[in-house]
Amino acid sequence: MPTEPSLAVVTGASSGIGAVYADRLAARGHDLILVARRADRLQALAARIAETHGRKADIHVADLADPASLAQTAATLAANPRIEVLVNNAGLAKLAPFGTAPLADSLSQIALNITSLTQLTQALLPGFLARNRGLIINIASVLGLEVLPGSAVYSGTKGFVLNFSRGLQKELAGSGVKVQAVLPAATATEIWDNSGVPLASLDTGMVMTVENMVDAALAGLDQGEAVTIPPLADLGLWQRAEAARLALFEATRTGRPAPR
Numbered sequence: 001m002p003t004e005p006s007l008a009v010v011t012g013a014s015s016g017i018g019a020v021y022a023d024r025l026a027a028r029g030h031d032l033i034l035v036a037r038r039a040d041r042l043q044a045l046a047a048r049i050a051e052t053h054g055r056k057a058d059i060h061v062a063d064l065a066d067p068a069s070l071a072q073t074a075a076t077l078a079a080n081p082r083i084e085v086l087v088n089n090a091g092l093a094k095l096a097p098f099g100t101a102p103l104a105d106s107l108s109q110i111a112l113n114i115t116s117l118t119q120l121t122q123a124l125l126p127g128f129l130a131r132n133r134g135l136i137i138n139i140a141s142v143l144g145l146e147v148l149p150g151s152a153v154y155s156g157t158k159g160f161v162l163n164f165s166r167g168l169q170k171e172l173a174g175s176g177v178k179v180q181a182v183l184p185a186a187t188a189t190e191i192w193d194n195s196g197v198p199l200a201s202l203d204t205g206m207v208m209t210v211e212n213m214v215d216a217a218l219a220g221l222d223q224g225e226a227v228t229i230p231p232l233a234d235l236g237l238w239q240r241a242e243a244a245r246l247a248l249f250e251a252t253r254t255g256r257p258a259p260r
């Protein structure tokens with residue numbers, strides 16, 4: 001009996017990193033559900049995917065920062081047992097000093113980067129666990145590891161994505177459900193011009209193409225990496241940082257105040 005190809009959901013598929021993930025997952029044989037607000041962009045991508053890869057891409061137009069639209073999206077996805085992959089990619093950056101930034105900018109970053117990612121994961125995970133099969137790719141950022149002036153809220157949201165992913169990885173260990181956190185560094189997408197820091201103002205030598213970013217992230221996935229930092233050549237740096245982080249945590253489990 002021929003089986004239907006698995007379905008991959010990509011949020012924020014209308015541009016940048018999400019659009020390339022959609023292309024690459026289609027090339028790997030997945031049908032797709034493309035989620036974002038801009039229907040015209042999603043339709044154009046769905047047509048390209050059908051033509052290039054012969055895969056079916058449905059579009060789901062939603063504002064994931066809007067609670068009602070998010071709830072409707074979560075319910076629709078939860079009801080689809082063919083979904084095997086969730087790429088939590090939709091994200092927003094507003095890079096400005098917190099003290100003077102509009103509160104709405106902070107809250108919209110939290111709503112999209114944290115709340116929607118959490119709610120969509122919660123919607124799909126029970127089905128993944130019931131079928132003991134699934135993959136969740138959470139797009140964080142290297143700005144989840146470091147904070148620059150102007151990135152307090154954005155970095156906070158991406159720190160959440162990294163730690164949320166770590167928690168899921170521990171809870172799901174031994175199951176057929178895998179979670180990868182991806183921490184891109186600067187990548188040439190629309191996010192920059194929308195963030196208040198124009199892409200053209202960045203040192204071009206530090207900016208990756210979207211295609212290179214996604215292909216490196218998928219190479220990390222294929223090698224079983226739990227956390228992938230696409231431009232990081234020296235994996236030992238990450239391993240030493242992780243070892244130091246765990247040693248620091250262990251050193252707090254004394255139950256006593258430090259002598260100082």
Ligand SMILES: NC(=O)C1=CN([C@@H]2O[C@H](COP(=O)(O)OP(=O)(O)OC[C@H]3O[C@@H](n4cnc5c(N)ncnc54)[C@H](OP(=O)(O)O)[C@@H]3O)[C@@H](O)[C@H]2O)C=CC1
Pocket residue numbers: 011012013014015016017018035036037038039041062063064065066089090091092093112139140141142183184185186187188189190191192194
């Ligand atoms: N580019 C970079 O340098 C880096 C990016 N990242 C992360 O990568 C992810 C993708 O960003 P990137 O491709 O760069 O940026 P883009 O701005 O190109 O893409 C963002 C995507 O999110 C969607 N989106 C934005 N707001 C909403 C919303 N309210 N509801 C639904 N979808 C929404 C957009 O679609 P639409 O407007 O049609 O709704 C778009 O498809 C983000 O999580 C970002 O934080 C991490 C590190 C570096």
Ligand SMILES: N[C@@H](C=O)C(=O)O
Pocket residue numbers: 093095140141142143184185186187191192195
């Ligand atoms: N998305 C970028 C900031 O706008 C980043 O995470 O580096």
